[in-house]
Amino acid sequence: MSWRRFLKRRWWDDERAREIAAYLETETADNIARGMPPAEAAAAARRKFGNPGLVREEIYRMNTIGWLESTWQDLRYGMRTLRLSPGFAAVAIVSLALGIGANTAIFQLLDAIRLRSLPVQNPRELAEMKIVGGNQGMGLNQQYGELTRPLWELIRDKHQAFSGTFAWSANQRCIGRGSEMRHFNQLLVSGEFFRVLGVQPFRGRLLGPRDEGACPASAAVASYAYWQSELGGRDLSSGIKLFADNSLVQIVGITPPEFFGMAVGDSFDLALPLCQPKDGLRRDIFEVSVMGRLKPGWTIERASAAMAVLSPGIFEATVPPGRDPRTDRMYKHFRLAAYPASTGVSGARETYDESLWLLLAITGLVLLIACANLANLMLARASARGREIAVRLALGASRGRLLRQLLAESGLLAGIGCGLGIALSQTLCRLLLWSVSPEGQPVELRIVTDWRVLLYASAAAVLSCVIFGALPALRASNSSPATAMKAGGRGMTAGRERFSLQRAMVIAQISVSLLLLVGALLFVRSFRNLLLFSPGMRESGITSAFLGYWQSNQPPDRWMAFERELLTEIQNTPGVLSAATTTNVPLSGGSWQHGIHAGDKEGLSKFTWVSPDYFATMGIPVIRGRGLTQNDTSTSQRVAVVNEMLARRMFNGADPIGKTLRTAPEPNYPSTIYEVVGVIPDTKYDDIQGEMPPQTLAPASQFPAQGPWASVMIRSNLPPDALIAVIKRKLARNHPDVVTEFRDFQRGIRDGLMAERMMATVSGFFGLLAALLAMVGLYGVISFLVARRRNEIGIRLALGAERGQVVAMVMREAARLLAIGVVTGVALSLLAGRGAGSLLFGLRPYDPLTLVTAALLLALIAAVASFLPARRASKLNPMVALRDE
Amino acid sequence: MGKKPAQTDILQGTLDMLILQLLAPGAAHGHTIAYAIERRSEEVLLVEHGSLYPALHRLEDRGWIASFWGTSENNRKARYYRLTPSGRKQLSVEMSRWERVVRAVNQVLRPAEE
Numbered sequence: 001m002s003w004r005r006f007l008k009r010r011w012w013d014d015e016r017a018r019e020i021a022a023y024l025e026t027e028t029a030d031n032i033a034r035g036m037p038p039a040e041a042a043a044a045a046r047r048k049f050g051n052p053g054l055v056r057e058e059i060y061r062m063n064t065i066g067w068l069e070s071t072w073q074d075l076r077y078g079m080r081t082l083r084l085s086p087g088f089a090a091v092a093i094v095s096l097a098l099g100i101g102a103n104t105a106i107f108q109l110l111d112a113i114r115l116r117s118l119p120v121q122n123p124r125e126l127a128e129m130k131i132v133g134g135n136q137g138m139g140l141n142q143q144y145g146e147l148t149r150p151l152w153e154l155i156r157d158k159h160q161a162f163s164g165t166f167a168w169s170a171n172q173r174c175i176g177r178g179s180e181m182r183h184f185n186q187l188l189v190s191g192e193f194f195r196v197l198g199v200q201p202f203r204g205r206l207l208g209p210r211d212e213g214a215c216p217a218s219a220a221v222a223s224y225a226y227w228q229s230e231l232g233g234r235d236l237s238s239g240i241k242l243f244a245d246n247s248l249v250q251i252v253g254i255t256p257p258e259f260f261g262m263a264v265g266d267s268f269d270l271a272l273p274l275c276q277p278k279d280g281l282r283r284d285i286f287e288v289s290v291m292g293r294l295k296p297g298w299t300i301e302r303a304s305a306a307m308a309v310l311s312p313g314i315f316e317a318t319v320p321p322g323r324d325p326r327t328d329r330m331y332k333h334f335r336l337a338a339y340p341a342s343t344g345v346s347g348a349r350e351t352y353d354e355s356l357w358l359l360l361a362i363t364g365l366v367l368l369i370a371c372a373n374l375a376n377l378m379l380a381r382a383s384a385r386g387r388e389i390a391v392r393l394a395l396g397a398s399r400g401r402l403l404r405q406l407l408a409e410s411g412l413l414a415g416i417g418c419g420l421g422i423a424l425s426q427t428l429c430r431l432l433l434w435s436v437s438p439e440g441q442p443v444e445l446r447i448v449t450d451w452r453v454l455l456y457a458s459a460a461a462v463l464s465c466v467i468f469g470a471l472p473a474l475r476a477s478n479s480s481p482a483t484a485m486k487a488g489g490r491g492m493t494a495g496r497e498r499f500s501l502q503r504a505m506v507i508a509q510i511s512v513s514l515l516l517l518v519g520a521l522l523f524v525r526s527f528r529n530l531l532l533f534s535p536g537m538r539e540s541g542i543t544s545a546f547l548g549y550w551q552s553n554q555p556p557d558r559w560m561a562f563e564r565e566l567l568t569e570i571q572n573t574p575g576v577l578s579a580a581t582t583t584n585v586p587l588s589g590g591s592w593q594h595g596i597h598a599g600d601k602e603g604l605s606k607f608t609w610v611s612p613d614y615f616a617t618m619g620i621p622v623i624r625g626r627g628l629t630q631n632d633t634s635t636s637q638r639v640a641v642v643n644e645m646l647a648r649r650m651f652n653g654a655d656p657i658g659k660t661l662r663t664a665p666e667p668n669y670p671s672t673i674y675e676v677v678g679v680i681p682d683t684k685y686d687d688i689q690g691e692m693p694p695q696t697l698a699p700a701s702q703f704p705a706q707g708p709w710a711s712v713m714i715r716s717n718l719p720p721d722a723l724i725a726v727i728k729r730k731l732a733r734n735h736p737d738v739v740t741e742f743r744d745f746q747r748g749i750r751d752g753l754m755a756e757r758m759m760a761t762v763s764g765f766f767g768l769l770a771a772l773l774a775m776v777g778l779y780g781v782i783s784f785l786v787a788r789r790r791n792e793i794g795i796r797l798a799l800g801a802e803r804g805q806v807v808a809m810v811m812r813e814a815a816r817l818l819a820i821g822v823v824t825g826v827a828l829s830l831l832a833g834r835g836a837g838s839l840l841f842g843l844r845p846y847d848p849l850t851l852v853t854a855a856l857l858l859a860l861i862a863a864v865a866s867f868l869p870a871r872r873a874s875k876l877n878p879m880v881a882l883r884d885e
Numbered sequence: 886m887g888k889k890p891a892q893t894d895i896l897q898g899t900l901d902m903l904i905l906q907l908l909a910p911g912a913a914h915g916h917t918i919a920y921a922i923e924r925r926s927e928e929v930l931l932v933e934h935g936s937l938y939p940a941l942h943r944l945e946d947r948g949w950i951a952s953f954w955g956t957s958e959n960n961r962k963a964r965y966y967r968l969t970p971s972g973r974k975q976l977s978v979e980m981s982r983w984e985r986v987v988r989a990v991n992q993v994l995r996p997a998e999e
Contacts, residue, residue, distance in 0.1 A: 005946065016938060019915060019964045023934065026916045026961055050933030058939045062946070 009063035016059050020052045070401070074408035081409060088381070089413070092374050095773060096417025096464060099367030101424030102766070104457040106360045108429050111452055112445045113265055113349045113356075119258040121198030122293075123342040127162075127300055129155060129290045129307060131334045137593075138327060139284035139320055144170055144263060144345050149274070149281045150318045152190070152290050158310055161303035161338065162292030164196035167274060168262055169288045173245040174739060175270075177551055181739040184226070184244070187261050187268035188288075194221075196293050203227075204236045204253030207273050215275035216247035224257040226269040244270060246550060258446070262289065265348025265445055284320035284667055291341050303338040311335045322667045348445070352436070354839060355759050362519060365512050366766050366773070367464060372505045372512075373777040374468035378410060379502055380784045382476035389476050402477045410469025418461035422449065425457070436758050438751035471501070502781050503817060509777045510821025510858065511828055513770035517854040518829040520767025522840060522847065527760035529842035530753055535587055536683030536692070538619035542745035543714045543723055544585045545570070550708040552737035560634070560701065563710045567611060569734065573727055575718040580614035581700050581710045583607075587749050591686045595664030596696070598650040605646055605661075605694045606685055609703040615641075615680065617715045625657040625678035632699040639699065640674035645682045646694035661696065668705040674698060687752050689841055713745070720744045759839060771861055779865040782814055786873040793873050794881030803874035810873050814866030822855050829854075900940050902983060905968060905976040908950060914963035915941065941966060949975050 005012075024045050031041035046052075082089040117123035130146045139148070147155075152167040159165060167190040175184045191209030199206065202224055211219050220242070227233060231240055231251065240251040249272065261268040274288070294303060315334050323331075382389070392402060429447050547566055554562045563581060570579045584592050586608075596605045614620075615627045622641065632639055640661060647656045656676040665671040674696070682692040716723045724742040731738055750757075786793070793806055833845030843850070900922070907913065907921050918941075919934040944950045949972030957963040968976070 012942070015964075016942065020935070020938065022914075022961065022963045023916050023919075026957065026959075026963065027934075029959065029961070048934055050935030052935060055935040055938050059942045062939065062942060 005063045006065050006068070009060060012063055013056060013060050016056055017052075020049070020055065024049060024052075071404070071408070074405045075412060077405060078409035078412045082412065085381075088377060091776070092377065092413045093416050093420065095370040095373060096367075096413060096461075097420035097424055098769065099363070099370040099464070100418055100421030100457055100460050101428055102363040103360070103367055103460050104421055104425035104453060105428035105432065106356060106363050107456045108425060108447055108449070108453050109352075109432065109445070110356050110360065111450070112447055113346055114343065114353065115452065116264075116450070117342045118197075118262065118264075118344045119256075119260075124340075125293045126197075126291055126341040127294055127303055127338040128341040128345070129292070129336050129338055132337050135286055135334070136330060138323075138331065139286055142169060142171060142285070142287045143347060144289050145285070145287040146289050148283055148286055148318065148320075149288055150283050151314060152288050153281075154314045154317060155290055155307075155310075155336070156190075158314065159292065159306070161294060161298050161306045163295045164192050165290065165292035166190045166193040166196045167288040167290045168193055169274070170261065170263055170266065170268060174548070175242055175244050177243055177737070181548075181741075183741075184269040185267060186245070187271040188274045189271050190274050193271075196291075199255060199259055202254040202256045204251075206253050206255065207271060211273040213273075213275060215277045216245075216249075217273045217275045218247075218249055219252045219273065220244065220249040221253045221255060221271040222251050223255050223259070223261075223268055223270070225267065227251075227254045230269070242270075244272070260446070262291070262344045264344045264346035266346075282667070283318050289345060292338075300338050300340055307336040307338055320667070322665050322670075324664060327664075351755055355755055358836060358839065359759070359762055362516060362763055362766050365516055366770050367460060368467075369509050369512050369516075369770050369773045369777075371464045371467040372509045373773050373780070374410075374413070374464075375471055376502050376505050376777055376780055378468055378472040379475070379505075380780065382406070382472045386476070393477075399477045403473050406473035406476055407465075407469050410465050410473070414461040414465035414469070417464075418457055421461070422454070422457050425449075425453075432758065432762070435761065436754040438754065475501070502784070506774075506777055506781050506817050507821045507824065509774045510818060510862070511823075511825035513767075513774040514822055514825025514854055514858050515828045515832060516763070516767045516770040517857060518825075518850055519832070519836065520763040521850045521854055522833075522836060522843065522845065523756075523759045523763045525847075525850065526840045526843060527753070527756045530688050530756055531750075533688055533842065535688055535749075536620065536681055537586065538617075538715065539746045539749060541715055541717060542618070543716065543720050544588070544743050544745050544748070545712040545714060545727065546709065546739075546741040546743075547712060547731075548709040548739035549735070549737065551739065552708075552735060554708065556706075556708075559706045559708055560703075563700075563706075564611075566710065566731070566735070566738070567712060569730065570712055570714060570727060571613075573730055575716050575723055575726060577715045577717060578613050578617045579712055579714045580611045580617045581712050582611075582614060583609045583700070583703060583711070585711050585713070585745075585748075586618075587684060587687055587745075587752065589686055589752065593693075594666065594669065594696075596650065597662045597664070598659065601650050602664075603649055603694065605642075605650075605696045607663075607696050607698065609698050609700045611700045614697070614713065617713050620680050620683060622678045622680055624655070625676070627678055628697070628699045632701060634701045638672055638674045638702055639677045641678035641680055641697045642676050643680050643682050643692075643695040645692055646696065647679055649694050670704065672704070688749060689752075689756075756839075756841070771858065774858070775861045775865045778814060778817070778862055779868065781817075782810065782866045783869040783872075785813065786810060786869045789873075790876065790881050793876055794878045797874075797876060798878035798882065806874040806876075807867075807870045810870035811863075811866050814862055814870075818859060818862045822858065825858075826851055826855065899983070900937075901944060902976065902979040904937075904940060904944060904966075905949065905972055905979065908966055908968045909973070909976060912953075912955070912965045912967035914955070914957060914965045916957075916963065918966070944972070948972070 024042070027045035027048055028038075028041045031044050032038060036044060049055075118126070120126075128146070135141070135146075147167075149167070156165050156167075169188045171186055171188075172183050173186045174181045176182055189207055191207070191212040194206040195208065201221075204221075206221050207219065211217065222231060234240060236251060236253070241248055242251065249270075251270075255271070260266070261271075292303075294300070311334065312332070314336070315332050319328050319331055389402065393399070426447070426449070433445060433447070547563075549559075549562060549566075552562075567579060567581055570576060584590050584606075592607050593604050594607050596603055610628065612628045612630055612632075615622055623644075625641070627641060628639070642650075642656060642661070647653060650656070650661070651659060656679060659676050661674045661676065663669065663672050663674070680695075680697070683695070684690065685693050685695065714723070714727070718726075720742075728740060728742070731740055796806065797803075829851060830846060837845045903922055903926070904918060907918055913921070915937060916934075919937050922937070923934070941950070941952075945952055945966070949969060950966045951969050952964050952966050954962060955965040
């Protein structure tokens with residue numbers, strides 16, 4: 001085949017047409033010259049030449065490429081037929097675009113947090129070292145912190161499996177002084193971090209081994225985004241110095257724009273070296289993630305085996321101090337192993353992974369319903385075109401050619417739907433991300449339409465095209481021309497088997513949309529349960545404040561007193577009803593726990609040290625004994641208020657007042673004996689979704705590990721913004737060195753429900769969409785059946801059937817479809833419920849109320865969808881219906 | 886179609902050769918060529934003049950002849966064809982092949998002669 005010829009085929013056709021005209025002219029003129037009359041001369045010339053059309057066609061065929069030409073013809077024909085029914089085309093394209101767009105959006109998110117590799121050199125060679133089974137909650141645990149720094153240094157010095165290793169850790173720190181203070185996301189890295197990852201500087205240099213030294217660090221590297229937004233993209237040679245975390249650092253380089261650190265879904269602002277603190281490394285803080293690049297020829301398994309051999313020596317040498325012998329023994333038996341780390345680590349992955357897979361399933365089902373709908377519409381169109389197809393077949397069109405023509409139309413729809421869907425998925429993706437991002441803490445993901453996303457979208461389009469296009473096309477092209485021509489609308493009633501496919505489609509639609517409706521209702525009700533659930537304390541009218549005074553030169557022995565002064569100032573601010581300090585803001589994700597002993601029982605309890613007004617501020621009643629008072633001082637008897645759960649677990653439900661609790665020793669927290677003086681009801685602790693753990697609340701004045709900071713819970717009847725402004729102004733005036741940060745307590749709780757809110761909104765939306773699509777599908781099929789039975793209904797009416805009987809007859813048909821659909825739908829829901837159980841709060845997946853509600857909702861929708869065509873059937877004028885034939 | 890398939894299939898190459906041969910002395914347009922072939926082949930090769938044109942198109946596409954619009958003897962616009970150098974080469978190739986075939990066929994039909 002020749003493209004040159006193909007592209008010039010029209011030009012050649014024109015040329016040849018002119019040439020043929022020239023021949024005919026010459027021949028006619030010659031004939032006239034020979035003495036023929038003009039009309040006869042022209043006819044004789046044409047006889048001499050033969051059929052000009054055939055000649056042109058033969059030449060045209062020489063120039064063209066057969067399949068290309070006919071495909072193009074099919075597409076143009078498809079386009080014309082679609083333009084003839086714009087309503088059908090619009091419904092088809094919109095439902096496909098929504099289905100494919102939603103699917104692609106969810107897939108894109110999954111791709112970003114789960115499938116895509118880190119933007120570093122050969123990410124497949126990266127492995128992370130972790131303790132097999134985790135550290136069983138001992139010591140202090142930071143996010144992404146798997147090992148302690150002493151462990152990291154031993155691994156660094158002893159490993160054999162890696163060509164290079166590094167450690168990193170991520171946290172939030174402050175930049176600037178006093179009221180100027182802002183937070184930044186800090187990435188702490190060991191010397192080899194950037195070299196092993198193979199990250200090249202965008203500007204300046206990146207951190208290296210020479211930056212590792214005594215604290216505080218003096219050099220830092222900024223991320224590209226931070227450099228652009230906060231540092232104004234300034235030239236580094238002018239020397240950018242920042243007051244980060246209480247010491248001055250110079251920005252020595254910028255990382256490339258695509259590098260976001262090691263945690264997918266988070267981003268970092270500044271990277272600083274892991275420096276050596278003056279008082280040595282702590283063996284009980286699990287703060288670093290240790291990774292390495294495997295040597296050529298080494299596998300994860302071989303590296304794990306090597307690490308297992310090293311483990312006993314490494315753990316033996318790093319036992320955290322001040323623990324009981326049993327914990328020490330457990331620690332010494334820990335074993336290290338290597339895990340693949342090519343996709344980095346991610347908190348977002350753990351939070352949203354399950355939800356995203358479920359959403360992918362939901363959107364997949366919606367696409368399926370949309371396809372079933374389209375298949376029905378196509379079937380209806382195909383049977384409306386039955387005669388046309390029969391004529392084509394009779395005239396000698398091959399089945400293959402006919403099939404291709406019918407498929408071209410659905411291919412066109414799928415293609416347009418896919419294109420729009422990909423465009424739509426970008427917006428949907430951003431909308432989803434925005435909906436799960438708490439204010440001021442956006443979830444940062446690089447959303448790229450890469451080959452995987454495009455492949456997925458096209459696969460979805462091809463699959464849907466096959467589902468909704470191929471079946472009807474196959475069916476239409478298989479009809480025998482003779483019967484089709486004979487039958488052509490002349491049948492009195494509709495044959496049963498001919499529509500069984502359409503019935504099956506509608507049943508499938510109804511059952512799948514019931515499943516989606518059940519899912520939507522479950523998630524919406526679960527979210528509502530969470531919103532309405534009382535955590536056992538006051539939520540509204542509470543503002544939490546974080547006060548940091550490490551820049552204000554207070555000596556450590558004055559910290560507790562200074563904290564009390566700050567609290568008093570807040571309490572005396574107009575509009576403040578009450579205020580109390582706490583070492584842990586409840587329902588904010590933080591957790592603080594110690595091992596405890598009561599008599600011969602031992603267990604775990606959450607510990608919080610609070611000032612006396614805490615219970616009043618948070619609205620937690622003291623149901624037995626007393627609360628904490630000003631008389632509980634640093635020198636008086638150690639006392640504690642416990643919750644009922646602790647009383648049940650540690651004292652077998654007996655009255656715990658006057659009994660004692662002993663804590664297990666930990667660094668900075670020596671073993672202490674507390675006398676229980678009060679009992680409070682159970683409350684939620686770190687989040688709403690979790691359980692109610694045993695809790696101990698002790699007086700702030702007896703806190704053994706006071707630092708230069710405090711959290712204050714403030715109750716007020718002022719709007720939060722006004723209250724925050726007043727307190728901020730007062731503190732800035734009196735203590736310009738104190739760093740402050742405020743947060744509305746209730747909004748903080750709501751922010752913790754982002755994943756649930758997303759599930760409720762998205763599944764609710766798709767549940768309704770599915771129901772709507774099912775309604776359209778049912779309406780279409782019932783209308784179609786009514787149209788096919790026009791004659792029958794006409795005869796019935798002519799013979800005296802009541803209009804009500806006709807309505808009932810049509811609705812019975814719909815009811816039968818609905819009943820089968822609902823039964824299969826309920827079965828499907830019960831099967832699928834198992835997958836969703838862990839995402840639900842306060843209900844079981846087999847919630848009968850939800851099932852019944854969904855079924856009723858669907859029945860209502862089905863009634864509306866079938867009543868309209870049924871009424872139209874009953875309004876039929878029998879004379880017109882019968883004469884029509 | 887008006888042309889007889891069996892006839893043209895066999896004589897296709899012959900028609901091509903004839904066209905090339907006719908154009909050897911100088912350029913000519915379709916009408917002239919058609920009459921020339923009709924005369925020379927006693928209407929065996931060209932029943933309808935129209936069937937000449939696909940052959941012309943094929944030869945032009947292969948680069949053996951080239952065409953241009955000119956003015957005919959009685960002042961009409963017409964498309965003229967002329968032989969290209971590669972067409973001249975092709976003509977001699979086809980002539981010698983033709984002669985070989987004719988000789989071979991003759992020897993089969995009349996072995997006794999000579």
